[in-house]
Amino acid sequence: MSDTHHISCDCGSVKLTMQGEPKVRGFCHCEDCRDLLKIPYHSVTAWESDQVTFTSGEQEAATFQHPTKRMQRIYCKHCGETLFNTNAxxxxxxxxxxxxxxxxxxxxEELKSKMHFFYDRRIVDIDDPLPKRP
Ligand SMILES: [Zn+2]
Ligand SMILES: [Zn+2]
Known part of the structure; x- marks a missing residue:
């Protein structure tokens, strides 16, 4: 088990490192995630901003600011992959x-989901043993 994790986008231009334990790990069923990412629900690991750093390629990443919500999508300019999004x-x-x-x-293992949250806002039902929270 490690408390340092490394990820990169599809084309490898942007690399990130996450330090420590995520604040939240679970499935988010809120409408904001759906709106920002166009997915039925979001499989999240949520981190404080200073836990996530660019290892390389920060200048190759672009930011999309949602027009009305305090949310952003940070994506690779080359392959288009979303590396992370931000919440309010x-x-x-x-x-x-x-x-x-x-x-x-x-x-x-240490990043696997522990629960579903905002489950009352869902558009798909999930049949699994994890707790379902509003
Ligand atoms: Zn890329
Ligand atoms: Zn959400």
Whole structure:
């Protein structure tokens, strides 16, 4: 088990390092994630902004500011992959799917989801043993 994780985008131009334990790891069913990312629910690892640093290629990343919400998408200018998004608290939210891809399709145990949250706002029902929180 490691408390340092490394990820990169599809083309490898942008590399990030995450330090320590994520604040939250779970599945978010809120409408903001759907709106920002166009996905049915978000598999999140949420970090304080200073836990996530660019190892290389910071200048190759671009930021999209949502027109009405205090949320951003940070993506690679070359391959278009979203490296993380931010929420109103300024946390950096990294998809478990991106991490998985960077770890030979195996999400590290210490980053796996512990719950579903904002489950009352869902558009898909989930049949799994994890707790479902409003
Ligand atoms: Zn890229
Ligand atoms: Zn959400």
């Amino acid at each position: 608290m300024g946390w950096r939210i990294i998809s478990q799917l991106l991490i998985r891809k960077c770890y030979n399709d195996e999400l590290p």
